[in-house]
Amino acid sequence: MKIGLFIPCYVDQFYPQVAIATLQLLEKLRLNVHFPLAQTCCGQPMANSGFESLTSxxxxxxxxxxxxxxYVVSPSGSCVLHIKDHLHFKGREQESENIKNKIFELTEFLTDVLKIENLSASFPYRVGLHQSCHGQRGLHLSQMSELVAPSFSKTEHLLKKVKGLELVALDRKDECCGFGGTFCVAEEAVSVKMGKDRVADHLIHNAEYITGNDMSCLMHLEGILKRQKSNVQVIHIAEILIAG
Known part of the structure; x- marks a missing residue:
C-alpha cells in the first residue's frame, strides 16, 4: 500500500507538528508513506471565494x-472534501476521478480502510471534540444530531481507544465554530460570536484540550482561547493518536 501524504498549506505553514504527527502515525502502522515535494494549495480558498476558474x-x-x-491521506476534512467535490482538469478527467475515489481524511482512512481496532496511545486529559462541518456533513465522519438516525462518530471511535483520555460530553456537539474559511473574513462579527459559543461549551464542561480533524477550525478556536487568556489548548487528533 503506497500512501501519498497530502498536507494542506495552512498546516504546513502554521502547524507543521500536525503534519509530522500524521506521518509518524501512518509509519507506526507500517505503511509506505511518501510526501510529494511539488504539492501545494488544493485551491479551496479561491473556489470558496467564487474564483474556481483560478484553480486550474x-x-x-x-x-x-x-x-x-x-491512497491519498490528509489530516484535513475540508481540503479532502474540496478535492472530492471539485478536482478536475480538461484532458485529465480519468485521473481526477481516480484521485477523488482514493483520497481520505485521516480518521476516515484509519476506520474505513485500515479498520483500526487497537492504538498504543496514551493521553490522560479531559478532551472536548469539535466535529467540523466539512467532515461531518460532507465526508460523513459523524452523524448529524438533527437527523433521526443512529449516532456514530469515526473520530470518537478512535479517541475512545486512547488510554487515559476522558471525552467530555458537550451540550451541542456538532455546532459550527464559525470559521468557514473566507466566511470568518467576510462576516467577522458573526464568526467570532459562533466561535465564542463553541469555546464556551467546552469550557463549561472543564475540557483541558479541544481536538478535531481540521486545524482550520481549531485555529479559529485557539485564537479565541488566547484572547480570553484561557489555559485550554487545541490539539489535532493525529497528535493525540501518536501520544504516549
Missing amino acids: GCNLNFINSFEEYD
Missing part, C-alpha cells in the same frame, strides 16, 4: 503530484 493550476499540480499513489 492547483488542480493540475495535485493530479501530477498524487496520481501514482494507492
Whole structure:
C-alpha cells in the first residue's frame, strides 16, 4: 500500500507538528508513506471565494503530484472534501476521478480502510471534540444530531481507544465554530460570536484540550482561547493518536 501524504498549506505553514504527527502515525502502522515535494494549495480558498476558474493550476499540480499513489491521506476534512467535490482538469478527467475515489481524511482512512481496532496511545486529559462541518456533513465522519438516525462518530471511535483520555460530553456537539474559511473574513462579527459559543461549551464542561480533524477550525478556536487568556489548548487528533 503506497500512501501519498497530502498536507494542506495552512498546516504546513502554521502547524507543521500536525503534519509530522500524521506521518509518524501512518509509519507506526507500517505503511509506505511518501510526501510529494511539488504539492501545494488544493485551491479551496479561491473556489470558496467564487474564483474556481483560478484553480486550474492547483488542480493540475495535485493530479501530477498524487496520481501514482494507492491512497491519498490528509489530516484535513475540508481540503479532502474540496478535492472530492471539485478536482478536475480538461484532458485529465480519468485521473481526477481516480484521485477523488482514493483520497481520505485521516480518521476516515484509519476506520474505513485500515479498520483500526487497537492504538498504543496514551493521553490522560479531559478532551472536548469539535466535529467540523466539512467532515461531518460532507465526508460523513459523524452523524448529524438533527437527523433521526443512529449516532456514530469515526473520530470518537478512535479517541475512545486512547488510554487515559476522558471525552467530555458537550451540550451541542456538532455546532459550527464559525470559521468557514473566507466566511470568518467576510462576516467577522458573526464568526467570532459562533466561535465564542463553541469555546464556551467546552469550557463549561472543564475540557483541558479541544481536538478535531481540521486545524482550520481549531485555529479559529485557539485564537479565541488566547484572547480570553484561557489555559485550554487545541490539539489535532493525529497528535493525540501518536501520544504516549
